[in-house]
Amino acid sequence: MKRLIFNWKAQNAHGLHSPLIFTLYTEVINPCYQEKGDFGIRLYQELSKFFQTYKLSTVEVIKIEDSIDLANSSALFVVPNIRSQAGQKAWKEVIKAPQVIFSVELYELGLLFMFPKAPKQHFILKKS
Numbered sequence: 001m002k003r004l005i006f007n008w009k010a011q012n013a014h015g016l017h018s019p020l021i022f023t024l025y026t027e028v029i030n031p032c033y034q035e036k037g038d039f040g041i042r043l044y045q046e047l048s049k050f051f052q053t054y055k056l057s058t059v060e061v062i063k064i065e066d067s068i069d070l071a072n073s074s075a076l077f078v079v080p081n082i083r084s085q086a087g088q089k090a091w092k093e094v095i096k097a098p099q100v101i102f103s104v105e106l107y108e109l110g111l112l113f114m115f116p117k118a119p120k121q122h123f124i125l126k127k128s
Contacts, residue, residue, distance in 0.1 A: 021123055070099035077112040
């Protein structure tokens with residue numbers, strides 16, 4: 001049932017108005033969805049490669065229950081297990097933080113971006 005509700009709310013590349021998130025979805029996220037194997041590991045590797053051009057200081061995997069250094073304005077955090085009961089509550093709280101500019105919710109995990117010169121947006125993306 002959770003997956004059905006997620007898919008109803010989520011979107012794919014059509015309708016994404018952020019150039020960064022559109023490019024991220026079409027060049028990294030969706031190709032990782034299409035390959036077989038562990039989605040989280042593949043996504044982390046591809047995100048690290050993709051964001052070398054954006055000069056992010058870190059692409060870091062964190063647990064949502066851990067403290068997050070929201071002061072790092074050039075970081076991308078990959079957050080697994082946002083669908084667990086505790087994870088959903090913590091995820092909803094952390095995306096409200098003013099330092100989190102882009103949050104991307106995938107069913108399996110979430111992405112938190114700290115880009116200080118962009119408007120705050122939240123995206124829910126699914127496999128196309």
